[in-house]
Amino acid sequence: MKMVELHEKALKMLADRGVEEAIVTLYESEESSVRYANNEPTVALSENISILTIYSSIKERCFVGSFENVSEDFLEKIVDEVVTLTKNSPPTPFYAPLPRGAFNYRVGKRVERRIRQLDEQLVSHVSEAVRASREAGAERSAGILYSSHMVEKLASSTGLSLQEEFASLTLNHRAFASPEATGQWVSCSTSLEGFNPYEAGRKAGEIAVASLNPVLIDEGAYDVYMGPLIFANMMSEVAGFASGFMVQIEMSFMTGKIGQKIGSEKLTIRDDPTMPGGLGEKIFDDEGIPTQRTIIIEKGVLRNYLHNSRTAKVAGASSTGNAGIISPHPWNIVVEPGNVKEENMMQKLGKGLYLTNSWYQRYQNYRTGDFSTIVRDGAFYVEDGEVKHPVKGIRISDNLQRIISNIEELSDRLYPIKWWEVTTPTYVPTAIIRNVRITKAFGY
Amino acid sequence: MVGKGMNDIFELLKKVLDYAVATGASYAEARFHSDSDKGVALKNGEVEAAEASYEVGMGIRVLVNGGLGFASTNMLKPENLTRVVDKAVKMARASSCLKSSRIRFSEEEAYSVDWRVSEKKRLGDWSLSSKIDFLKTLDKAAISQGVDVSSRYIEYSERRTGRVYVNTEGALVSALVPRPSFFALITVADPSKGVVQRTLQFGGSGGVEVVESWRLEEKLGAEVKTLHKMLTESVRAPEGVMDVVVGSEVAGIISHEASGHPGEADRILGREGAQAGESYLKAEDLGRKIGSEAVNVVDDPAIPGSYGFYLFDDEGVKARRKFLIKEGRICEFLMNRETAARLGVKSNGSARASRYGVEPIVRMSNTFILPGDHSLEELLSGVAKGVYVKSFMEWNIDDKRWNQRYVGLEAYMIEEGRITRPVRNPVIEITTERLFSSVDAVGKDLDFVAATCGKGDPMQGMPVYMGGPSFRMRNIMVRGVG
Numbered sequence: 001m002k003m004v005e006l007h008e009k010a011l012k013m014l015a016d017r018g019v020e021e022a023i024v025t026l027y028e029s030e031e032s033s034v035r036y037a038n039n040e041p042t043v044a045l046s047e048n049i050s051i052l053t054i055y056s057s058i059k060e061r062c063f064v065g066s067f068e069n070v071s072e073d074f075l076e077k078i079v080d081e082v083v084t085l086t087k088n089s090p091p092t093p094f095y096a097p098l099p100r101g102a103f104n105y106r107v108g109k110r111v112e113r114r115i116r117q118l119d120e121q122l123v124s125h126v127s128e129a130v131r132a133s134r135e136a137g138a139e140r141s142a143g144i145l146y147s148s149h150m151v152e153k154l155a156s157s158t159g160l161s162l163q164e165e166f167a168s169l170t171l172n173h174r175a176f177a178s179p180e181a182t183g184q185w186v187s188c189s190t191s192l193e194g195f196n197p198y199e200a201g202r203k204a205g206e207i208a209v210a211s212l213n214p215v216l217i218d219e220g221a222y223d224v225y226m227g228p229l230i231f232a233n234m235m236s237e238v239a240g241f242a243s244g245f246m247v248q249i250e251m252s253f254m255t256g257k258i259g260q261k262i263g264s265e266k267l268t269i270r271d272d273p274t275m276p277g278g279l280g281e282k283i284f285d286d287e288g289i290p291t292q293r294t295i296i297i298e299k300g301v302l303r304n305y306l307h308n309s310r311t312a313k314v315a316g317a318s319s320t321g322n323a324g325i326i327s328p329h330p331w332n333i334v335v336e337p338g339n340v341k342e343e344n345m346m347q348k349l350g351k352g353l354y355l356t357n358s359w360y361q362r363y364q365n366y367r368t369g370d371f372s373t374i375v376r377d378g379a380f381y382v383e384d385g386e387v388k389h390p391v392k393g394i395r396i397s398d399n400l401q402r403i404i405s406n407i408e409e410l411s412d413r414l415y416p417i418k419w420w421e422v423t424t425p426t427y428v429p430t431a432i433i434r435n436v437r438i439t440k441a442f443g444y
Numbered sequence: 445m446v447g448k449g450m451n452d453i454f455e456l457l458k459k460v461l462d463y464a465v466a467t468g469a470s471y472a473e474a475r476f477h478s479d480s481d482k483g484v485a486l487k488n489g490e491v492e493a494a495e496a497s498y499e500v501g502m503g504i505r506v507l508v509n510g511g512l513g514f515a516s517t518n519m520l521k522p523e524n525l526t527r528v529v530d531k532a533v534k535m536a537r538a539s540s541c542l543k544s545s546r547i548r549f550s551e552e553e554a555y556s557v558d559w560r561v562s563e564k565k566r567l568g569d570w571s572l573s574s575k576i577d578f579l580k581t582l583d584k585a586a587i588s589q590g591v592d593v594s595s596r597y598i599e600y601s602e603r604r605t606g607r608v609y610v611n612t613e614g615a616l617v618s619a620l621v622p623r624p625s626f627f628a629l630i631t632v633a634d635p636s637k638g639v640v641q642r643t644l645q646f647g648g649s650g651g652v653e654v655v656e657s658w659r660l661e662e663k664l665g666a667e668v669k670t671l672h673k674m675l676t677e678s679v680r681a682p683e684g685v686m687d688v689v690v691g692s693e694v695a696g697i698i699s700h701e702a703s704g705h706p707g708e709a710d711r712i713l714g715r716e717g718a719q720a721g722e723s724y725l726k727a728e729d730l731g732r733k734i735g736s737e738a739v740n741v742v743d744d745p746a747i748p749g750s751y752g753f754y755l756f757d758d759e760g761v762k763a764r765r766k767f768l769i770k771e772g773r774i775c776e777f778l779m780n781r782e783t784a785a786r787l788g789v790k791s792n793g794s795a796r797a798s799r800y801g802v803e804p805i806v807r808m809s810n811t812f813i814l815p816g817d818h819s820l821e822e823l824l825s826g827v828a829k830g831v832y833v834k835s836f837m838e839w840n841i842d843d844k845r846w847n848q849r850y851v852g853l854e855a856y857m858i859e860e861g862r863i864t865r866p867v868r869n870p871v872i873e874i875t876t877e878r879l880f881s882s883v884d885a886v887g888k889d890l891d892f893v894a895a896t897c898g899k900g901d902p903m904q905g906m907p908v909y910m911g912g913p914s915f916r917m918r919n920i921m922v923r924g925v926g
Binding site: 038127370440 | 466484487488490491492493494495496497499500501511512513514516517518519520524527528533535536539540541542544571572573576585594595598601602629631638639640641711713715716717718719721722726801803837838839840841842843844846847848849850851853856869871873874875877878879901902903918920921923925
């Protein structure tokens with residue numbers, strides 16, 4: 001006899017107490033990681049958790065919440081509280097009925113379960129990345145390697161009973177050739193085969209060594225060759241602004257621009273949770289709707305926002321399978337590659353800057369897209385398609401729509417990126433962007 | 445702490461410590477940590493949904509052969525806890541093999557103490573419908589200023605954090621902190637001028653009386669009017685080297701970014717190298733001159749009602765005020781027990797963990813520039829031509845905390861010692877040393893803003909205050925945008 005699981009029990013209890021619609025999801029997650037700095041592990045981390053999330057509605061009154069350490073006794077108390085909060089909330093115009101239908105879910109997702117048993121082996125992977133940076137000439141390395149495994153089980157009042165499993169390895173590695181000469185690279189994969197800590201360490205080490213003795217340059221507009229990390233940072237921001245929720249609270253430069261040309265013809269961005277083996281591969285969303293490929297920007301034209309049922313209702317559109325109950329979001333961002341071979345990108349740039357990484361992107365105005373971000377790790381001045389010298393102390397101070405409008409070339413390969421600054425998995429080529437505004441600080 | 449009494453929790457924690465020692469840990473600590481959250485948001489005046497969450501679990505940290513392991517779980521049955529401890533010990537032992545020196549913790553007094561933040565008006569007695577009425581009043585205040593507020597998102601949240609901490613040296617610290625907070629994103633539009641935006645955050649520790657002290661209705665109305673003025677009346681900011689007076693909000697972000705973060709000893713020693721970065725400071729930089737004698741920056745967790753309030757940190761060390769910069773010189777770093785031991789001193793109680801599932805790391809609490817004796821009028825009166833920057837939106841700083849940028853939102857020209865026309869988005873982009881060295885006078889109008897500081901990987905969002913009085917900088921570069 002099949003045991004009734006906690007989320008199914010919660011769903012039945014909610015229905016028994018008069019909740020009209022509910023989705024209850026149980027997440028069971030195991031994660032191990034090793035942090036390191038100055039070439040040595042600083043701490044080994046592990047987490048083993050179980051979380052129950054609940055959406056409920058009664059007469060267009062809605063509740064959203066999550067609960068932990070849920071024992072059988074505690075479940076009664078939680079369900080009572082959820083019912084009270086749902087009833088006490090006023091009806092909301094954002095309420096949308098839970099979608100029903102004969103949904104077809106993709107089958108055949110492959111999950112590498114060996115990832116969850118790595119534990120001590122993580123330390124040797126770290127050691128491999130550190131060794132590679134040293135061999136490339138860097139003095140020291142810092143970073144973190146995560147191995148993650150999760151099972152998600154969803155049951156809904158509309159009769160859904162779904163389950164999905166996830167596993168991934170992500171390494172974020174930074175090498176130091178001197179305090180101001182650094183390089184960063186990542187290795188992210190859903191399979192052990194695709195995970196390459198040595199390569200991440202080597203690339204980071206090479207960038208760090210090439211960054212030795214950086215010099216200051218003048219401010220102004222430069223043509224820029226963006227490597228995968230910095231371009232993924234920009235593109236994950238762009239795709240995040242396509243969230244119907246962000247659009248509706250005007251926290252997005254895309255508000256009101258469906259059908260308009262907002263970027264270069266070279267730029268096509270989609271959310272593609274259907275990508276087999278993708279870091280953000282996902283079968284169903286938080287409402288239990290099958291996920292789908294959604295084109296956000298096609299050849300520079302804004303085609304779609306990302307919706308859940310609630311934001312879709314406000315917009316008069318359909319869900320794109322991107323719930324978040326309150327705020328929809330992308331799962332697996334993919335930028336369509338171009339046709340320039342990676343090794344020819346520098347030549348295509350000609351004269352300008354080759355930038356490898358950025359962080360701390362902040363906005364003066366989300367609605368207009370005015371922002372600045374710090375360029376970090378390797379940054380280089382380029383002439384005649386060749387690096388002349390590393391540069392330091394610069395910032396991109398520009399506008400996000402202007403940046404994507406000035407994309408001139410994209411390389412022909414995709415890099416999977418996920419790290420501290422790029423939290424949604426993002427697959428990008430490298431890019432050449434014309435006339436990027438570069439500023440630097442007074443006092444250098 | 446639903447379902448478990450204090451004694452039950454204490455016994456469970458003690459068993460975990462005993463088991464960790466029995467399996468090879470030379471030191472162990474265990475922290476039971478619960479966060480009970482409630483919230484509600486209005487999107488353009490309408491309720492989204494009632495929201496609540498309950499996060500609870502245990503974080504366990506061990507030293508094994510000089511390697512550090514941290515494990516956490518929210519499945520608190522004894523058999524699972526032993527499994528989690530086994531993993532922490534196993535992973536710490538594996539990582540110790542690659543270490544050239546053993547991790548040690550500074551020697552500290554083992555306190556046995558219970559501390560709590562009291563609520564004059566309990567948050568738990570504030571009903572959902574009253575909170576919604578309150579938010580609706582605020583929303584009305586925002587839209588009734590005769591201005592086109594094209595969008596507004598406002599959110600009230602409250603968190604009740606309970607902790608019980610024990611370690612193998614005999615410390616037992618329990619704590620309870622309620623924290624209300626408020627967030628708003630306001631967009632003001634004009635058909636010919638476009639849009640201007642402002643995010644606002646308030647937070648504190650205590651009950652409903654803390655929320656009342658924010659005077660949000662009055663402030664939201666005033667902010668909307670100011671935004672409209674900046675949108676419709678501001679002129680391009682002047683460019684060039686000139687004097688700048690900044691308000692408390694800007695002073696606060698400067699104290700946090702250019703003094704607080706670089707003063708974190710874990711950054712200085714390289715432990716955050718891959719993520720939040722390192723620091724312009726080195727371990728031997730105590731006493732280094734970084735600014736004028738007018739600059740004094742402190743971090744003080746013990747400010748009553750503050751968002752970053754605590755009396756004992758998450759390593760059981762007693763909290764105290766730290767002088768980060770004293771009369772322009774680097775005075776003290778923020779330290780936990782690990783970094784203090786590396787530097788050969790005692791911890792100054794700066795270890796914080798944002799939830800049960802993360803290790804305590806070096807954090808700020810309430811960081812601010814100490815007030816001086818000038819009124820705002822006196823600060824302005826000495827300026828022939830300059831800019832007064834009262835608030836900001838965009839900011840960032842490099843990962844050594846040297847190269848920073850603040851873009852003004854509410855800002856004005858200063859001409860012959862008086863505030864005149866509003867100016868649009870003046871940009872201050874400057875190195876830390878030049879900024880602090882340019883300060884010649886500091887105001888007495890100390891104020892704070894609440895913020896959530898991000899650091900660590902896994903990311904830990906930490907409630908803090910940032911603050912300071914208005915202050916004046918001489919001869920720095922200002923630029924305009926747009």
